[in-house]
Amino acid sequence: AQSVTQLDSQVPVFEEAPVELRCNYSSSVSVYLFWYVQYPNQGLQLLLKYLSGSTLVKGINGFEAEFNKSQTSFHLRKPSVHISDTAEYFCAVSDRSNTGKLIFGQGTTLQVKP
């Protein structure tokens, strides 16, 4: 079984500052890793995903994440945030079975202040 822990429930940051949202996972098998963003009253949108290959993954809206197998982490980063990045961010894993079901973390609320 897999599990995902997002270490921070809320992250306040000023506009144009860098941000890191932390994600750790637990699994006895190899997994795929994802970050999703949820804007208020909307569904989830995929930011980026790690399947294999380079451990540094670049996504949409200037976000990137780095897969660290030894630390079982997949932290999300952005060098300079905008007000419009204010949203809920979810880290998720999927085992390499054919179902593709996602196991989500509890979510991190990113609050960008002017």
Next chain:
Amino acid sequence: NAGVMQNPRHLVRRRGQEARLRCSPMKGHSHVYWYRQLPEEGLKFMVYLQKENIIDESGMPKERFSAEFPKEGPSILRIQQVVRGDSAAYFCASSELAGVNEQFFGPGTRLTVL
């Protein structure tokens, strides 16, 4: 190409009533996933369906909950005899293929049980 559609967006039911949540996947997608988001929590996998088949229902409560994805028409998540603890946001996602393919999420149905 329209995205994943869910209706209704908001549903209010009294305890003991039935709730029917509908999900129309993206055109060409034959794989549907249902997730539930309880207040202050992340999304929890409920069920994975392909056309006319339930593939994985390991996240479905044992009683009162059922899901279907008929050959024609939307996928339906049905909750019988709702209780207050069923109040949550229910999200549907669809994908073109199984496995690691990106899941596209709908806007969700927010169920409130009075």
